[in-house]
Amino acid sequence: MVEYAIGVDIGGTTVKLGLFDMQGMLIDKWEIPTRTEDRGIHILPDIVESINCISKKKDIGWDSIKGIGIGVPGPVLNKSTVNKCANLGWDIVNVREIMQKLTGVSNIVVENDANVAALGELWKGDCGSCSNAVMITIGTGVGGGVILNGEIISGQFGAAGELGHLQINPAETQPCTCGKFGHLQQYASATGIVSVAVKKLAESNQSSELRKKESITAKDIFDAAKAGDKISVETVKSAANMIARTMAFISAIIDPELYLIGGGVSKAGDFLINEIRDQFRKNAFFASENARIEPAVLGNDAGIYGAVKMIL
């Protein structure tokens, strides 16, 4: 009997799924909408229904599915229970138990999505052989995944890799989404970068391409920065500085070999990543200055790869 494994990456808008063989080769991938209504109770049954559907099409029985790995956008305890996930409408949900009941598959592993993406990149990305790395995902918020000795570090309270909530500016008076102050994602996420630029525009009379826009996106700021727009350049440099300082903290604590920069904002490309590299060398303790800093390459597929890696 041929055996299979499923990788699932649950996001706030879509759920990405991948069917793999037990050697980790991707056979098929697809996605379904995430139904967050009714406090998200449809999400897991929808996933099972969707796996069912593809299995029938491919004539794969549930008994030949040997494991399901799942990434979720919230803190996860014991590779099983999600401890609140506002994006999905979930409070405390034992995802492993529910999925075991719905599928009859016993080998189910659940992890935070940023941790899972980091594992996916290390496994199938472009990192060479590396088992100690930190991935920083810069999107609407800032997330992180920490891999040491090839294993995800989840943390005692499921909060390892919560880099977006690292307090980079104790003097901040505006709150982060979590209610505390001066967190990295207030400055370096897509929304943070926009806030910083808007504040800079309000505080000066400097001419800027950004003033011509009705509403500003992070992409506008990166485009203008590349064209030399001064306020945009300052905004990107400030974001890069905060990310680099965060990486210097990480190096003084766990000293990884590699940093991966992923997420939508990382698509700004060399301009951001080179600035991060420069600032990291300036800020890191000398022994760690030569850690590699690379862009993530798998994009949206990192999640399904990392998810399935957990159960292979």
Place this chain on the structure above:
Amino acid sequence: MVEYAIGVDIGGTTVKLGLFDMQGMLIDKWEIPTRTEDRGIHILPDIVESINCISKKKDIGWDSIKGIGIGVPGPVLNKSTVNKCANLGWDIVNVREIMQKLTGVSNIVVENDANVAALGELWKGDCGSCSNAVMITIGTGVGGGVILNGEIISGQFGAAGELGHLQINPAETQPCTCGKFGHLQQYASATGIVSVAVKKLAESNQSSELRKKESITAKDIFDAAKAGDKISVETVKSAANMIARTMAFISAIIDPELYLIGGGVSKAGDFLINEIRDQFRKNAFFASENARIEPAVLGNDAGIYGAVKMIL
């Protein structure tokens, strides 16, 4: 044949040694001076001679010594090679290889001393069952040890746990001993606390017990703080704040269950540790707020315990 293991903790002034049975029971402990002259070439032969001496006294042959664990005050690569250690006069020294040649013992493991002390505290200290912890050692400098899943995290460049060199104040203009700026140990080590107090005294006319001293020690500052001396209280609070913020960074990255506060300065006791606890709760991401914060209990013995644990 009864079998034995040796734990060695090499410090800048003395080398501490422990003779253990293979169940990890301490049979005897002793210390010898660290001879740092001649670029430290006598240190390892002195250790071997000392083990030889005690072995003869106890009628233990070298063939019944099954392993030697060694802690050194510098970054260590591959549990073998010290990458510069100014305190011992060492440049790059392959401690494992030299000790294997000098003793004929093959099972030799070398690690950074702060990492080793953390392992010792987790094993024989007062932590209960815990395998994810960070120890912060506040002495002349600030050191740290990171234990995840019961194993020391050494880092790619041997720099994991270098908490003293975490850049807590990017605005600092005075350099750290390492040449970079605004590092934790500039404010929170014994020397750092004294510098901060001296600066505060110079910048104000506030009366203070400290002004009566010819030269000020960290102990003077803690004693005066307990008695309510305002400048001393501010100095201790500022050190506690920087340590607590560092711990909040650590929690956002690896989210440990437990923090242990050790080193000479930690003997200031409840006053410091309670202030650290308060400030940590204020600064940490909500999920990690309840991490335990406890004083280390083994004192100078943590090193020999942790060292021997590595080879048992």
